[in-house]
Amino acid sequence: MIPVAKIDEVPNFGKKVVSVSGREILLVNIKGAVFACENECPHQGTPLTAAIVKDGYIACPRHGYRFSLANGRCTDHPEFTLKTFPVQISGDDILIDPA
Numbered sequence: 001m002i003p004v005a006k007i008d009e010v011p012n013f014g015k016k017v018v019s020v021s022g023r024e025i026l027l028v029n030i031k032g033a034v035f036a037c038e039n040e041c042p043h044q045g046t047p048l049t050a051a052i053v054k055d056g057y058i059a060c061p062r063h064g065y066r067f068s069l070a071n072g073r074c075t076d077h078p079e080f081t082l083k084t085f086p087v088q089i090s091g092d093d094i095l096i097d098p099a
């Protein structure tokens with residue numbers, strides 16, 4: 001687990017992109033629960049910074065595929081899975097496991 005941001009850098013219902021080992025990772029805060037996923041849609045690579053987050057899902061702004069923030073699965077298009085990363089909060093630090 002490595003620290004990637006402070007909790008107050010990702011506001012409630014907000015997002016923040018961090019760079020870890022040259023890879024862009026998107027942090028999403030839903031009512032204090034922080035999720036981490038690749039900032040690249042597995043369908044055609046669109047960045048997810050402008051994605052809509054609702055009911056535990058993130059919807060790609062390009063074609064609307066919805067991915068679970070918990071496990072990256074796309075129910076409507078199961079051949080595509082968004083890479084997600086374990087998140088831990090320690091004090092005011094957000095830590096992720098980028099493996």
Ligand code: FES
Nearest residue numbers: 041043044060063
């Ligand atoms: S590029 Fe994301 S749904 Fe098509």
